[in-house]
């Protein structure tokens with residue numbers, strides 16, 4: 001073993017901790033962890049000389065004691081991912097779910113003080129590592145789309161639940177909007193609520209997620225283009241299906257551009273362009289559902 | 296030195312998301328609540344809203360799991376700033392964390408990892424506790440963790456380390472008698488010596504909890520009633536106090552709120568009645584927790600309650 005930088009109490013604290021972290025977080029377990037370059041760079045012990053660092057107890061070897069931490073590191077994070085993403089767990093089954101989650105955790109180990117950010121980059125990781133990521137979009141298989149979209153939906157649900165909302169704030173009323181003439185409607189600059197999330201999915205993953213959360217065991221759905229809004233009302237997460245036109249209009253709201261400019265902007269992708277009276281009806285509906293912060 | 300004027304709050308339980316609605320609707324006559332700080336500091340939704348309402352009606356204490364006092368990484372002042380804001384916002388009676396490290400090189404393992412018990416680590420921890428106390432503008436309360444390994448470089452016992460830490464950093468102590476019990480088996484020391492050697496004038500709070508015996512070692516699973524041996528240690532510790540804030544930790548397989556509340560009130564019953572410690576139904580049950588050890592503090596309350604399922608039209 002190599003104890004070059006010995007200090008008062010043995011190995012310098014940072015090196016010892018770097019070693020222990022490399023050992024207990026290694027996906028291959030303690031043996032592979034001790035032998036890994038990340039561990040050996042800090043403390044060059046092998047399975048035999050390990051007990052010059054971690055002493056045995058009456059019942060356990062040093063390696064077995066480290067293994068308690070190694071098992072619990074992986075079990076805790078997997079359990080957390082499972083609780084946060086129950087629909088993905090149902091879709092993949094335990095074996096595949098653990099494989100995907102462990103691969104993600106290995107590439108993006110937790111860095112935050114809270115577990116609430118644990119899967120922040122999971123969608124991105126899944127998209128980047130899908131087996132056909134190098135293929136042309138037209139040649140790709142579609143089931144990875146389902147998986148990626150499902151995780152995006154589940155993660156958004158959690159973020160909307162615990163993120164910024166509009167509770168306790170004075171909000172635009174449907175009656176107030178209905179009283180506006182169409183000219184004023186077109187000049188308005190609707191701002192989306194901070195809790196509003198908009199999705200264009202290839203699969204109806206929102207319905208699948210809800211079914212799993214209700215305790216059902218739904219089959220993987222057939223592809224079906226779906227537009228979904230997630231928002232929060234009185235601390236409850238609410239999901240609504242939208243039409244393609246509604247999705248495009250809502251997507252264009254930024255609180256800065258007048259509605260008529262937003263309509264011009266989407267005119268090319270959404271035809272026929274919705275009538276101003278229709279938009280006024282939508283605004284009333286959206287205001288009552290908590291989609292909008294201001295109109 | 297007294298307990299920093301931190302009062303005896305009585306018998307409390309952890310505030311967990313599974314009980315949010317029960318607590319709001321029923322206003323149970325529990326003395327106080329402890330929260331896992333990390334489950335609330337970033338919340339801008341239902342958990343934070345519930346906490347604000349609970350803090351209007353009950354004393355609340357903040358118990359953290361990510362301060363990583365023993366890590367060689369720099370302190371995370373962004374985290375400490377949020378902690379300080381929340382403590383002010385809810386009028387937290389005190390703020391506690393563990394004698395441990397949770398990660399290094401920017402990572403967080405979300406586990407309470409053991410530090411080597413030697414002079415180097417002691418100096419390091421004392422320095423950091425002092426810095427944290429200055430920043431939070433309040434004494435920090437440090438808990439003894441349960442641990443599963445020890446280092447060849449250890450030169451002192453955990454209680455010696457805690458004595459020195461409390462004295463040199465001038466901090467409070469949270470005595471987890473379940474952790475003393477768990478570690479005493481895992482390391483083969485005498486838990487009575489541990490308890491008797493502590494500076495009890497600095498013990499601000501006591502934790503009791505359930506654990507799981509795995510044959511070769513014990514794990515603090517927080518998943519059931521408090522075991523008899525732990526109650527014995529609790530009673531021993533209480534001889535040094537004329538009443539100390541007592542909290543039951545129960546994080547996994549969480550029962551209905553009244554069961555949880557009744558469990559912590561057992562402490563009150565037998566302390567006043569001078570009876571034998573209550574029997575738990577199964578002493579040291581062997582359970583699935585041995586291989587997983589997954590249900591520790593940081594997970595508690597991290598997820599939305601099932602009563603808040605989303606709806607869609």
Ligand SMILES: [Fe+2]
Pocket residue numbers: 438471474502544
């Ligand atoms: Fe504890």
